[in-house]
Amino acid sequence: xxxxxxxxxSFQWPFSLCADILISALHDEAAAAANIDAQEKIRDEIGVRxxxxxxxxxxxxxxxxxxxxxxxxxxxxxIQRATALLVGSKLTKVIANFFMGLNKPVSxxxxxxxxxxxxxxLATFPDE
Numbered sequence: 583x584x585x586x587x588x589x590x591x592s593f594q595w596p597f598s599l600c601a602d603i604l605i606s607a608l609h610d611e612a613a614a615a616a617n618i619d620a621q622e623k624i625r626d627e628i629g630v631r632x633x634x635x636x637x638x639x640x641x642x643x644x645x646x647x648x649x650x651x652x653x654x655x656x657x658x659x660x661i662q663r664a665t666a667l668l669v670g671s672k673l674t675k676v677i678a679n680f681f682m683g684l685n686k687p688v689s690x691x692x693x694x695x696x697x698x699x700x701x702x703x704l705a706t707f708p709d710e
């Protein structure tokens with residue numbers, strides 16, 4: 583079931599997918615909790631146990647330790663089958679690498695600069 587999303591580019595999703603655009607430059611635990619709440623609602627509306635997620639981090643300038651811990655916790659893993667982090671600048675690459683290396687997300691997580699490559703990677707994970 584295709585699901586459109588408009589970032590700067592326009593995609594047609596070939597599978598169940600949550601997309602989260604982190605628009606605030608500073609990201610804290612409250613913002614992380616709100617994002618996961620929204621992903622949980624979308625997951626329930628789609629009707630799958632877990633969904634794949636594209637997280638657009640291209641505007642993020644800082645993310646708190648509490649937010650990183652929240653994104654790496656069991657609740658997030660109970661919602662996300664796999665997560666593609668979409669980055670652009672050197673700063674967002676550093677933030678993503680720091681998150682993946684230090685916080686070690688429970689569900690498979692990988693960083694991408696190319697949205698098409700992110701989607702291709704997410705497509706390798708079957709629906710649950």
